[in-house]
Amino acid sequence: MNDEFFAQVDALTEAGQLRRLSGAFARFIASVGDSSPQLMAACVLLSELEGRGHSCLMLDELNDDPAALLGWSDDEWSALQGAAGVWPADTDAWCDLLARCTQVWPVGGDQWNQPLVLDGERLYLRRYWLDERHVAESVRSRALGGVLAADDDARTDDIRRWLDNLFPHAPRGGVDWQKIACAVAMRGKLGIITGGPGTGKTYTVARLLALLFATAGERQAGLRVALAAPTGKAAARLKQSIDTALDELAVKVGDELPLRELAARMGAARTLHSLLGARPDTRAFQHHAGNQLEVDVLIVDEASMIHLEMMSALLAALPETATLILLGDKDQLASVEAGAVLGDLCHNAEAGEYLPETLSYVHAATGQQVPARFEGHGGPIAQQTVMLRESRRFGGPIGALALAVNAGDAAVAVNVLRQSEDGKVKWTDSAQSADLLQLALDGYRPYLQLIKNAPAGAEGWEISVLKSFERFRILCAVREGEWGVSGLNDSIEQRLQSASLLKRTGEWYVGRPVMVTRNDYATGVFNGDIGLTLPDPARPGALRVYFSEGETVRSVLATRLRNVETAFAMTVHKSQGSEFAHTAMVLPKDGGGMLARELIYTGITRARDYFTLLTPNGQVLLDAIAQRTQRASGLRLQLAG
Numbered sequence: 001m002n003d004e005f006f007a008q009v010d011a012l013t014e015a016g017q018l019r020r021l022s023g024a025f026a027r028f029i030a031s032v033g034d035s036s037p038q039l040m041a042a043c044v045l046l047s048e049l050e051g052r053g054h055s056c057l058m059l060d061e062l063n064d065d066p067a068a069l070l071g072w073s074d075d076e077w078s079a080l081q082g083a084a085g086v087w088p089a090d091t092d093a094w095c096d097l098l099a100r101c102t103q104v105w106p107v108g109g110d111q112w113n114q115p116l117v118l119d120g121e122r123l124y125l126r127r128y129w130l131d132e133r134h135v136a137e138s139v140r141s142r143a144l145g146g147v148l149a150a151d152d153d154a155r156t157d158d159i160r161r162w163l164d165n166l167f168p169h170a171p172r173g174g175v176d177w178q179k180i181a182c183a184v185a186m187r188g189k190l191g192i193i194t195g196g197p198g199t200g201k202t203y204t205v206a207r208l209l210a211l212l213f214a215t216a217g218e219r220q221a222g223l224r225v226a227l228a229a230p231t232g233k234a235a236a237r238l239k240q241s242i243d244t245a246l247d248e249l250a251v252k253v254g255d256e257l258p259l260r261e262l263a264a265r266m267g268a269a270r271t272l273h274s275l276l277g278a279r280p281d282t283r284a285f286q287h288h289a290g291n292q293l294e295v296d297v298l299i300v301d302e303a304s305m306i307h308l309e310m311m312s313a314l315l316a317a318l319p320e321t322a323t324l325i326l327l328g329d330k331d332q333l334a335s336v337e338a339g340a341v342l343g344d345l346c347h348n349a350e351a352g353e354y355l356p357e358t359l360s361y362v363h364a365a366t367g368q369q370v371p372a373r374f375e376g377h378g379g380p381i382a383q384q385t386v387m388l389r390e391s392r393r394f395g396g397p398i399g400a401l402a403l404a405v406n407a408g409d410a411a412v413a414v415n416v417l418r419q420s421e422d423g424k425v426k427w428t429d430s431a432q433s434a435d436l437l438q439l440a441l442d443g444y445r446p447y448l449q450l451i452k453n454a455p456a457g458a459e460g461w462e463i464s465v466l467k468s469f470e471r472f473r474i475l476c477a478v479r480e481g482e483w484g485v486s487g488l489n490d491s492i493e494q495r496l497q498s499a500s501l502l503k504r505t506g507e508w509y510v511g512r513p514v515m516v517t518r519n520d521y522a523t524g525v526f527n528g529d530i531g532l533t534l535p536d537p538a539r540p541g542a543l544r545v546y547f548s549e550g551e552t553v554r555s556v557l558a559t560r561l562r563n564v565e566t567a568f569a570m571t572v573h574k575s576q577g578s579e580f581a582h583t584a585m586v587l588p589k590d591g592g593g594m595l596a597r598e599l600i601y602t603g604i605t606r607a608r609d610y611f612t613l614l615t616p617n618g619q620v621l622l623d624a625i626a627q628r629t630q631r632a633s634g635l636r637l638q639l640a641g
């Protein structure tokens with residue numbers, strides 16, 4: 001009955017506009033109940049959007065600007081719409097139609113076993129609706145629970161005494177948001193600290209930890225603190241920064257708090273997957289609501305990368321009594337998977353929206369007077385969120401460029417790109433492949449020379465080669481095409497080979513950088529890990545892949561790694577949580593309307609000292625800066641509700 005509709009879906013799939021799964025999902029839905037082409041169209045779109053990171057389908061979009069929703073041409077959209085028969089006239093008509101379908105559960109309806117959920121004007125896959133509701137309820141109750149417990153003057157005085165000690169200097173900007181962030185986090189079982197690179201998120205959280213230990217009373221020695229991040233790299237960075245900061249603090253606080261001793265018991269930072277106990281062949285974790293984590297304080301860095309399903313699993317596994325501290329940059333790209341949780345949680349962060357009770361507590365606990373423009377009527381999450389606003393490390397042209405892009409100010413961004421005189425920021429517009437290959441040659445030459453010149457097996461050799469490799473990286477906005485990851489990796493490899501910097505003899509060769517593309521529990525490597533192929537000092541002729549873990553390395557025999565790809569160039573998405581002394585970002589000739597400012601901002605903020613941008617066509621940059629990523633999600637509504 002729906003032959004015409006599915007023929008159109010298949011044609012769009014062949015044309016690369018739909019993933020196969022979307023058509024298959026609609027066919028599955030048709031097989032378990034109603035099969036009207038309008039329902040099928042909604043299912044195809046819902047599945048397609050899920051693949052692009054949206055947690056639901058906003059039904060008003062179906063009549064508003066539907067082609068833009070998918071980055072399709074008007075013709076492509078008309079073809080799908082035409083095949084779906086009579087298109088419902090407006091959002092209400094869509095809601096009526098869907099509410100009558102047997103596979104859809106309208107929220108509040110009697111029966112509850114349908115695969116789709118209709119919540120107001122949003123259509124969900126049931127799993128995402130449940131995750132969204134769970135995340136909203138759980139963060140709200142964490143935020144609210146703590147606020148109620150905070151009205152204790154003696155405790156507030158204690159917090160104030162320690163905070164004055166930990167933050168002795170008034171900041172340049174007048175308001176000490178770092179100090180405020182610590183006070184606010186002490187008030188609830190949830191603290192969210194957001195801010196751009198170098199705004200002191202780790203600096204602040206190290207002080208928060210000291211404060212938590214200092215005010216824990218007789219529980220001090222037994223306080224169980226866990227550190228985690230979405231990727232191994234980010235986890236290692238978090239641990240390193242916190243250790244350094246706590247070491248410095250230990251000297252400052254002296255005998256009053258045995259900080260070194262307490263910190264030494266914290267253990268390594270872990271990936272969220274490892275913390276929760278991921279198991280092969282199942283989405284379920286070892287830790288869940290029925291077997292919770294044994295922890296009193298959990299600090300999670302790079303929280304912008306946490307997707308909806310993971311956040312829901314994390315909150316379920318965390319005891320109600322534990323404090324959750326989320327650190328991250330709300331303006332960065334969200335995870336590849338569905339959800340933009342940190343962005344949704346932080347949607348009031350810029351404005352503050354603090355209630356009078358919050359401000360009077362902040363004043364009592366920190367002595368800080370928050371300017372009136374940050375007062376408001378935000379919900380419980382807003383009261384537990386603080387945005388750090390001053391970057392200590394990220395000034396100069398790279399910082400100015402990141403700020404301009406984030407603000408959507410293309411004119412200022414272009415000005416910075418063109419006028420940076422100290423070489424910290426460079427832009428090659430109308431770039432050719434040769435420009436890019438020359439850049440790759442210059443950027444990767446140092447580590448390849450190190451491999452050639454220094455003897456393998458020497459003490460610390462692998463670490464110095466890895467460190468040299470980590471200084472430079474090429475980031476791509478897209479995967480496919482000449483200016484995408486796959487095309488570039490091939491051409492860079494050939495260029496390095498023709499310059500005699502590497503000798504490619506087969507799939508594996510000395511100097512090959514690889515990225516792991518799937519978790520592999522047998523070898524202990526995880527999606528997104530980056531390693532470098534080097535000779536095995538113990539077995540002549542054999543190759544091992546070395547992965548850096550802070551100041552140490554771990555290695556795996558190259559032939560044991562199955563799911564890897566060459567990583568001279570990687571996507572901006574996969575670079576999150578990493579930083580390189582020199583980051584080069586490459587945009588494609590045509591962004592297809594899918595590049596947005598969050599991607600450009602994330603790429604720029606991966607650069608520590610130098611940032612180079614290569615665009616075959618500058619208009620792509622301007623278009624991307626003008627566009628914001630909008631992820632369909634009901635989380636903000638649920639948080640407010």
Ligand SMILES: Nc1ncnc2c1ncn2[C@@H]1O[C@H](COP(=O)(O)OP(=O)(O)OP(=O)(O)O)[C@@H](O)[C@H]1O
Pocket residue numbers: 178195196197198199200201202203204241392393
């Ligand atoms: N209040 C402060 N006083 C002095 N130095 C500070 C202060 N806040 C931060 N710093 C310093 O600024 C630098 C950046 O801080 P930090 O690494 O904590 O930022 P971050 O926001 O965690 O950065 P990233 O986004 O890279 O994780 C560090 O060297 C830190 O010691």
